Amino acid sequence: xxxxxxxxxFSGVQPSGNLHLGNYLGAISQWVxxxxxxxxxxxxxxxxxxxxxxxxxxLRKKIIEIAKIYLASGIDLENSxxxxxxxxxxxxxxxxxxxxxxxxxDLNKMTQFKDKADGNQENVSVGLYDYPVLMAAxxxxxxxxxxxxxxxxxxxxxxxRDLAKRFNHNFDKVLRVPKAEIRKEGARIMGLDDPTKKxxxxxxxxxxxxxxxxxxxxxxxxxxxxxxxxxMEVKYDKEKKPGISNLxxxxxxxxxxxxxxxxxxxxxxGYGDFKxxxxxxxxxxxxxxxxxxxxISDDEVKxxxxxxxxxxxxxxxxxxxxxxxxxxxx
Ligand code: TYM
Numbered sequence: 001x002x003x004x005x006x007x008x009x010f011s012g013v014q015p016s017g018n019l020h021l022g023n024y025l026g027a028i029s030q031w032v033x034x035x036x037x038x039x040x041x042x043x044x045x046x047x048x049x050x051x052x053x054x055x056x057x058x059l060r061k062k063i064i065e066i067a068k069i070y071l072a073s074g075i076d077l078e079n080s081x082x083x084x085x086x087x088x089x090x091x092x093x094x095x096x097x098x099x100x101x102x103x104x105x106d107l108n109k110m111t112q113f114k115d116k117a118d119g120n121q122e123n124v125s126v127g128l129y130d131y132p133v134l135m136a137a138x139x140x141x142x143x144x145x146x147x148x149x150x151x152x153x154x155x156x157x158x159x160x161r162d163l164a165k166r167f168n169h170n171f172d173k174v175l176r177v178p179k180a181e182i183r184k185e186g187a188r189i190m191g192l193d194d195p196t197k198k199x200x201x202x203x204x205x206x207x208x209x210x211x212x213x214x215x216x217x218x219x220x221x222x223x224x225x226x227x228x229x230x231x232m233e234v235k236y237d238k239e240k241k242p243g244i245s246n247l248x249x250x251x252x253x254x255x256x257x258x259x260x261x262x263x264x265x266x267x268x269x270g271y272g273d274f275k276x277x278x279x280x281x282x283x284x285x286x287x288x289x290x291x292x293x294x295x296i297s298d299d300e301v302k303x304x305x306x307x308x309x310x311x312x313x314x315x316x317x318x319x320x321x322x323x324x325x326x327x328x329x330x
Contacts, residue, residue: 007145009034010178012043012085012138015062016054017201019069020209021282022189025253026150030183032074034148040080041142041312042070044305047085047092047134051127052116067301069212072293083308085138090316094137095130097323101167102133106159112152136160141316143176151187152198154180171326175319186253192226195242213293216286220279223247234266234274244271251278254285 011031013023031042044066049059063084070082085091107113110132117124132155139147139160147157157180164175189199191208199209207226210219228243236259238245251274252259266274324330 006037006039008143008176009038009040009146009148010043010139010142010144011148012045012048013066013069014045014049014201015059015066016049016052018209018211018213019066020189020199020201020211021250022150022199022209023201024069024073024212025186025189025250026183027148028070028073028075029186029253030148030181031080034146035076035079038146040075041144042075042080042082043085043138044070044082045085045135045138048131051125051131063305064298064301065213067305068293068296071296071301071304072212072289077304077308081308081311082304083312084305087305087309088141088313088316090141090320091134091137093320094141094323095134097327098133098137098140098163098167099130101163101170102136102159106162107132110155110159112155132156132159133163136163139178140164140175141319142312143315143319144178145176146181147178148181150189151182154182167323174322174326185249185259189250190242190246192222192246195227195246210282210286212286212289214286216283216290219286220283223279223282224275226275228271228275232270234269234271235263244274247274247278251281255281 009031011027013019013027031040034040044063046059046063049062067082067084071077075082107129113124113129113131114121116128135153135156136159139157140163147153147160149157157178161177161179164177167175168177191197191199191203192210193203193205193207201209203209207222210222214222226243226247228247229241231241234244234248235241236245236248248259248262251257251262255262257265266277321330
């Protein structure tokens with residue numbers, strides 16, 4: 001297909017905490033499947049990570065780790081571009097301009113800020129509060145059509161949509177209005193220790209998530225310890241049986257089998273056998289994944305990120321110039 005005719009996809013992951021199966025199944029694995037059809041840009045969003053305190057040495061390592069995870073997951077640089085957010089200064093420039101269009105009432109609606117602030121809203125950074133505007137800038141800067149994310153980011157993509165529309169209305173129609181894309185299954189993978197809350201990078205217990213860099217045997221043990229519901233029937237019922245339903249979703253996506261098929265396979269067998277089966281699937285997935293991950297060197301990744309930034313710099317410059325002209329500073 002002609003490159004220019006393809007719609008643009010943009011998405012990103014923060015280099016903080018441990019990337020887990022939720023990030024992989026909800027976002028990255030979805031990106032991998034979009035590469036043929038779309039013109040894809042995937043970003044390591046480092047300026048988002050610093051909205052909460054980071055250790056600079058660890059942050060430097062995490063940036064490389066995220067890029068390696070993209071590549072090991074199957075992001076193919078023949079079709080897609082990967083880069084580091086802070087390499088393109090237009091992200092923060094556009095965020096500032098969009099700040100003048102965003103309203104306090106928009107940001108007050110953002111549930112993730114409230115969750116992250118954890119009841120201490122007066123003492124978290126202004127950056128954490130304003131983070132959805134930077135995310136809108138990330139998306140809008142590249143004339144993005146489609147933003148594949150997990151369910152928790154839906155509200156932020158909606159804000160990006162609203163800001164693009166409001167900007168176009170206030171000035172001139174120079175911004176493309178993006179839309180989110182969410183998978184039917186896997187958009188919200190739940191915590192293994194508490195299936196009523198989403199699997200999270202910042203969870204206090206390691207039993208909450210399977211990190212992509214977890215030792216495969218350790219990960220298998222986490223599956224065996226995962227919280228399940230009181231009866232023993234392997235059946236999908238999100239409301240009444242959130243634990244087993246979450247495990248069925250993970251199993252189905254990793255093994256490429258329908259949930260119905262798995263229910264049949266484990267009918268009359270109980271949770272023990274089911275968990276053993278899933279533990280094997282997770283173990284195999286991690287062994288394959290980590291083999292690819294370990295084959296990529298840090299230096300190679302640094303070069304790829306730099307060359308990705310060089311490729312997309314002109315798109316960012318072009319958008320900023322259009323924006324500056326219509327607001328009257330150029
Ligand atoms: P982040 O780094 O928290 O998460 C990265 C991606 O993983 C998805 N995700 C999940 N999906 C399913 N189940 C879960 N338990 C789960 N946890 C996380 C997230 O929805 C996300 O798609 N603000 C963003 C990063 C960002 C961004 C952007 C994304 C910055 N700029 C522009 C898209 C476009 C974030 O913090 O994601």
